[in-house]
Amino acid sequence: MILKSQVEWALHCCAILAGLPEGRYLSTKALAELHGLPKEYLSKALQSLSQAGLVHSTLGPSGGYRLARPPAELNFLEIVEAVEGKSRTFVCDNIRANNPCRPKGYCDSSPCAVARIMWEADEAWRQKLRSVTLADLGEILSRETPPAIWKDTFDWVLKRAG
């Protein structure tokens, strides 16, 4: 059970977009080049973000993406779910229904304990992701990234931002 690589891509792209000045856009091409990713495929991830309403897009030359909201109001869970989907990691195939000791047509009113416990674990995972915003990430990154690289990257991005 491994998350799609698009999750990592989306998170990094959002981290970059979070540093973009108000009103500027950054294209798929620039984001793909910056991260060394296949442009066409990365495009699908960005489209997922767009469909989820997390980023805003614009067409034409100097077009691209920007965040739809301030970084402090965009959390990890939203980004992860946008590309990975909202479905739970544990799917219940209801195998207990096959138990030959159960009367025919017997219908369990509620999901069984196994499923509920697994879903609670899922929820703990979600809760952690919900608690971290892009603003939090930006604060950590700016603290940990060597200033020279940080500045070079910022300049590189600005030069290509529409």
Place this chain on the structure above:
Amino acid sequence: MILKSQVEWALHCCAILAGLPEGRYLSTKALAELHGLPKEYLSKALQSLSQAGLVHSTLGPSGGYRLARPPAELNFLEIVEAVEGKSRTFVCDNIRANNPCRPKGYCDSSPCAVARIMWEADEAWRQKLRSVTLADLGEILSRETPPAIWKDTFDWVLKRAG
């Protein structure tokens, strides 16, 4: 990102084994029949449990599996990891290393913030699963399952236990 169906199978099988009297064994055949599962494939899941040391097996007629430890000392995480593996759900492909603004040969000393945050969420998931034992599950199931079904299933299992 969805867990293997073998996870559900393993959890249910362990729940049944937890109700088995001391020293008795239950075969793959019986467990497959009880849950309506493909015997050969379920066998792989049970072998994973065996390799992880969670269950003990014995050969020959009247052979099968029993828990290697008391239900109170066997938690969900151990069972899930036995069949699903211990690897984290977020794999870091280190795409930031492709950043053209980074000096050639520059090596990040530690995993970046994105990966660390995702791994913390994984750990929250694990911690929840670690906190629930088979004894906890048995207590819930015995409370929620209609007594008639509970007893029929117990009898059905005992009749087939070696």
Place this chain on the structure above:
DNA sequence: ATATTATGGATATTAAATATCCCTATATCT
């Protein structure tokens, strides 16, 4: 007008999950 971009559909490629089959060693029963 021309160039550049996001979007979405179609399709190919690769990897993983699911499932079955068969052989071997071991234990139980008669």
Place this chain on the structure above:
DNA sequence: AGATATAGGGATATTTAATATCCATAATAT
């Protein structure tokens, strides 16, 4: 001793999901 039932493990097929590319279209800036 011999027949039978079992776990274990290797090989392999089948199905599904992830990864990746390609192309046509509409919108936008210069």
